[in-house]
Amino acid sequence: MPIEGQPLWRRVLPTLATVVGVAVFVAAGNWQHRRMDEKARLRAALDAASATAPAPLPAAVADWTAWRFRPVVVTGVFDATRQILIDNQVHAGVVGYAVVTPLTLADGRSVLVDRGFVAGGASRRVLPVVPPAAGPVTVSGRLAIPPAGYFELGQAAPDGPVWQHLDPRRFADASGLAVLPIVIEATAPTGGDETLGRERDAPDVGIERHWIYMLQWYSFAALAVVLWLWFWLKPRLARSAKAP
Numbered sequence: 046m047p048i049e050g051q052p053l054w055r056r057v058l059p060t061l062a063t064v065v066g067v068a069v070f071v072a073a074g075n076w077q078h079r080r081m082d083e084k085a086r087l088r089a090a091l092d093a094a095s096a097t098a099p100a101p102l103p104a105a106v107a108d109w110t111a112w113r114f115r116p117v118v119v120t121g122v123f124d125a126t127r128q129i130l131i132d133n134q135v136h137a138g139v140v141g142y143a144v145v146t147p148l149t150l151a152d153g154r155s156v157l158v159d160r161g162f163v164a165g166g167a168s169r170r171v172l173p174v175v176p177p178a179a180g181p182v183t184v185s186g187r188l189a190i191p192p193a194g195y196f197e198l199g200q201a202a203p204d205g206p207v208w209q210h211l212d213p214r215r216f217a218d219a220s221g222l223a224v225l226p227i228v229i230e231a232t233a234p235t236g237g238d239e240t241l242g243r244e245r246d247a248p249d250v251g252i253e254r255h256w257i258y259m260l261q262w263y264s265f266a267a268l269a270v271v272l273w274l275w276f277w278l279k280p281r282l283a284r285s286a287k288a289p
Contacts, residue, residue: 063273067266074262081255088252099185102156102225109190109227117229118185121150123158123177127220130172130207136162136242144241145211146177147222148184148229155222157213158184159230161241172206178236186231187245 091114099116106112123146130142141164148158163173191211203209203219213226232243 059273059276063269066269070262070266070269074259074266077255077259077262081252081259084252084255095187102150102154102188104152109188109225112188112227113190115188116185116232117188118183119148119150119156119229120181120183121148121156122181123148123179123235124155124222125177125179127222128175128177128206129203129216130163131159131211132207132209134162136164136244139164141165142173142207143211144173144175144238145228147216147220147224148182154225156225157211157216157228158186158235159189159211159228160235160238161231161243163241175238175241177238182236184229184231184235185233186229189228189230190226191228 094113094115097115099118102117102119103112125146128144128146131145132142134141134143141162144160144163145157146160147155149155160175160177163175166173191213193212208216211228213224213228216222217224230243230245232245234241234243
């Protein structure tokens, strides 16, 4: 750090750099703190939604966000001809597919149902056969909203039953079946699919991650201050020690 006799810029620049660095680090830490608070409120809202009693789907919803992760119960008929498999799923350490089948409700609407996980076979050329139950069925599950942002090579819909991502809008465009912009994740057998895996982890909203990042940024700010103090005081202490 600068001492007397050095150019002014060499004495001022380190201090300015420290002030700017501390301001940036603290601002980043504050942003992570706000995000952590937002995620904590989201976690509380999801816990509250999961604790509600199962309910049928409402007749009209402008924004399904308030229904996210709420237990629901619906009755309808599966459309086996439009069933798809979501690839690259892992359940209990086993790689396989999520079995997703559209369900036509009594009021004429259609909704995608994630019936559960099925393990892949010895060869990817041989897909698992998991036909849905015929006739009216009652599905108990929780309501999920698939993420809209995902990366996939190419814009065309998959040519076949195996999809990389579950996107209700894209499914509607490809199949010609207007489905609701939600998915019901079945939590109980829907008939003939007792072997499917349906144990689902609670959603990770990332509270711990934001806490770690917040602590990291605040630590950088504290370290910058400590280094500034050390290099600023060290030559002065050394001169004081040499003074008669």
